[in-house]
Amino acid sequence: MKGKAISYTELELAFVSVRRDLPRRELHRQFQRTFGRPEITVDHLKSLCTRQGWKTGRDGRFVPGQVAMNKGKSMPFHPNSARTQFKPGREPHNTKYLGHRRISKDGYVEVSVAETNPHTGYGRRYVQEHRWLWEKANGPVPDGHCLKCLDGDKTNTDPANWEALPRALLPRLNGRFGRGYDDAPAELKPTILAIAKLEHQAREAKKVK
Amino acid sequence: MTKNKLTDLNDHLFAQLERMSDEAMSTEQLEQETKRATAIVSLSDQIIEGQKLRLQAAKLFADHGAEILPHLPQIGNSE
Numbered sequence: 001m002k003g004k005a006i007s008y009t010e011l012e013l014a015f016v017s018v019r020r021d022l023p024r025r026e027l028h029r030q031f032q033r034t035f036g037r038p039e040i041t042v043d044h045l046k047s048l049c050t051r052q053g054w055k056t057g058r059d060g061r062f063v064p065g066q067v068a069m070n071k072g073k074s075m076p077f078h079p080n081s082a083r084t085q086f087k088p089g090r091e092p093h094n095t096k097y098l099g100h101r102r103i104s105k106d107g108y109v110e111v112s113v114a115e116t117n118p119h120t121g122y123g124r125r126y127v128q129e130h131r132w133l134w135e136k137a138n139g140p141v142p143d144g145h146c147l148k149c150l151d152g153d154k155t156n157t158d159p160a161n162w163e164a165l166p167r168a169l170l171p172r173l174n175g176r177f178g179r180g181y182d183d184a185p186a187e188l189k190p191t192i193l194a195i196a197k198l199e200h201q202a203r204e205a206k207k208v209k
Numbered sequence: 210m211t212k213n214k215l216t217d218l219n220d221h222l223f224a225q226l227e228r229m230s231d232e233a234m235s236t237e238q239l240e241q242e243t244k245r246a247t248a249i250v251s252l253s254d255q256i257i258e259g260q261k262l263r264l265q266a267a268k269l270f271a272d273h274g275a276e277i278l279p280h281l282p283q284i285g286n287s288e
Binding site for chain 1: 215218219222223225226229230239242243246247249250253254257260261264
C-alpha cells in the first residue's frame, strides 16, 4: 500500500456527512475553518465523500420550466466575421425570382411561389408545379393518393395531364411487377391504366370481407 | 379477324369497374364480380402484350420500310 491513510475523527466525519450537498470547495472551506487541518486538501475531502457514497443530489439536469442560462444574451461574434455578413435587406447575387422554375432530381418541375418557407421563414418557397396547378384546379389531393402523369412526361404540368391515383395502384403500373406504363406506346396507356384500376379495385374488394 | 378494337376493351374494363363499385351488392355477388375482374385483368394483360407487339412491328416497318417485310409476315397480309 502506498502512503498512509488519513484518519478522520468521528466528529469530522459527522460534520462532512451532514454537509454532503455543499459544493466540495465550499465544504472544504468550512471544514478548514472549523477543524484547521491544513494537510487535508479539497481532493482529499472529495475522495472521502466518494468512498462513503455521500452524493450532492445534483445531477446537472434541467428541470421543466428552468430558464436557459443564455436567455436574453446576444450571440457572441467576432468583428471580423461580422464585417462580411449580409446586412438587413441585402441579398446574395444568385437569389432567384418569383416564378423561377427548375427541374428536381426526380424529374419534376419545381416553381418558386409567394408562400412562406416553413423551414427558413423566407418569403418564397419551391413547390412542385404539377401539384400546385392541379390543387388549384381540383382541390387538395386525397389522403393515400398521389398525382400520376398520364402521358409519361413529368415536365408537362398541365392539370389535365395528372390524375390523383391511390398510391397502392402505382406498383401495378410501373416497376418490377408493373406493366411498363411510362414506356408503353401512347395508344395503350389508357387501357393499361384501366386494367390497373380494375385490378386494384378487385384487390380492395377482397380486403373488405 | 374479329372486329373488336382497343377502345372496346377499354369499355369492358370500365363497365366492370362500375359493376364492382355498385353498393347494393351482396357478399356473394361481390365475390363473383371480383373473380370475374381478376379474370378480365389477366386476359387484358395478354391483349395488351399482343397490341404492343403489333405497334412494335408497325414501328419497325415505319423505320426501315419494305426491306424488313420478310421478317414481319403478319403485316400487310392480314389487313
